[in-house]
Amino acid sequence: MSVATHPLHVHLVTEQVARWSEQSLLEELYLTVKPGLIDKCNNGAHLDMTLAMMEASSHAIAPYFAEMARVSYGKSPSHQLREQLSEIGIEAEREMLHVTGGVNTHKGAIWCLGLLSAAYAIQRGQGTASTLCEVAGKLANVELEVPSTRTNGSTVCKRYGVTGAKGEAQAGFPHVLLGLRTLNTATESFTETKAKQMALLTLMTTLSDTCVLHRAGSKGLSYVKQQAQQVLRGALSMEEVDERFIKNNLSPGGSADLLAASLYVKRLGGKSHGRVSLHV
Ligand SMILES: CC(C)(COP(=O)(O)OP(=O)(O)OC[C@H]1O[C@@H](n2cnc3c(N)ncnc32)[C@H](O)[C@@H]1O)[C@@H](O)C(=O)NCCC(=O)NCCS
Numbered sequence: 001m002s003v004a005t006h007p008l009h010v011h012l013v014t015e016q017v018a019r020w021s022e023q024s025l026l027e028e029l030y031l032t033v034k035p036g037l038i039d040k041c042n043n044g045a046h047l048d049m050t051l052a053m054m055e056a057s058s059h060a061i062a063p064y065f066a067e068m069a070r071v072s073y074g075k076s077p078s079h080q081l082r083e084q085l086s087e088i089g090i091e092a093e094r095e096m097l098h099v100t101g102g103v104n105t106h107k108g109a110i111w112c113l114g115l116l117s118a119a120y121a122i123q124r125g126q127g128t129a130s131t132l133c134e135v136a137g138k139l140a141n142v143e144l145e146v147p148s149t150r151t152n153g154s155t156v157c158k159r160y161g162v163t164g165a166k167g168e169a170q171a172g173f174p175h176v177l178l179g180l181r182t183l184n185t186a187t188e189s190f191t192e193t194k195a196k197q198m199a200l201l202t203l204m205t206t207l208s209d210t211c212v213l214h215r216a217g218s219k220g221l222s223y224v225k226q227q228a229q230q231v232l233r234g235a236l237s238m239e240e241v242d243e244r245f246i247k248n249n250l251s252p253g254g255s256a257d258l259l260a261a262s263l264y265v266k267r268l269g270g271k272s273h274g275r276v277s278l279h280v
């Protein structure tokens with residue numbers, strides 16, 4: 001029996017997934033200051049969420065990522081596997097709603113970290129950042145015959161012609177790779193906190209975030225992109241933009257999820273994945 005098929009190795013991979021998924025969610029959560037989002041300083045533009053609620057949610061959903069990894073270990077992306085992952089994802093959402101008293105703290109995160117956890121296990125813990133995103137994308141492209149439910153995301157995708165969380169996954173998580181490249185480049189010259197903030201801002205400058213579109217339409221999305229550019233250029237501070245987003249009820253939840261996913265992929269796949277120019 002080779003090392004990569006040994007039951008102990010399966011156990012190692014699922015343990016890594018449980019530990020690193022929770023650490024990545026908490027790393028995103030604790031990054032302070034983040035505009036409009038929950039952080040150590042304030043609850044951003046959220047009246048129904050707190051830091052403690054997001055901590056509890058991060059802890060509650062981690063075992064579901066481990067379960068997604070367990071069922072995916074050494075398999076190929078298939079209809080049957082995608083169905084299994086969907087069931088576990090729905091259970092994770094249910095558990096999240098249970099611990100938060102019905103608040104959506106991590107729906108987007110369950111989706112993207114879930115697919116990446118499965119991709120990591122499909123590759124028996126051996127993937128690089130690019131192969132992880134590619135394999136996770138293949139999984140997302142396996143269509144399921146599920147009754148379509150109306151969500152904030154599906155409503156705005158139709159209205160504004162964007163593809164949202166599903167499209168990001170189906171394209172092979174281009175924003176996760178962008179987040180990772182930005183993190184790696186910025187870490188060489190800035191503090192860890194600044195590097196993570198730069199990655200978040202970079203995502204905000206390009207993402208069609210359905211959380212923002214739902215609350216504030218395309219004008220709101222353009223505003224978010226423009227404000228993020230201004231911070232990257234040094235024309236505004238994170239604190240100023242945080243204040244403005246709270247005042248205007250803006251929260252870039254999709255970018256936050258993709259930052260968490262970038263931090264996760266950094267743990268799963270190592271860090272040598274190219275550079276970006278930081279002059280946005
Ligand atoms: C695809 C999902 C995310 C539904 O998304 P939908 O677009 O309908 O919108 P919804 O408003 O419910 O949630 C979307 C969330 O994604 C995040 N998000 C928003 N915009 C983006 C974007 N452009 N890119 C990535 N994430 C985004 C936000 O956090 C947002 O809250 C998902 O909930 C789903 O289908 N779950 C079923 C469980 C499943 O299949 N799991 C299997 C694999 S883990």
Ligand SMILES: Nc1ncnc2c1ncn2[C@@H]1O[C@H](COP(=O)(O)OP(=O)(O)OP(=O)(O)O)[C@@H](O)[C@H]1O
Binds near residue numbers: 037254256
């Ligand atoms: N630090 C964070 N603060 C706030 N949201 C976050 C954070 N990290 C990730 N998110 C993501 O943002 C999403 C929540 O966003 P939001 O509350 O705007 O959406 P909603 O519940 O769908 O709609 P709304 O609150 O507009 O009615 C979650 O799915 C979560 O994955």
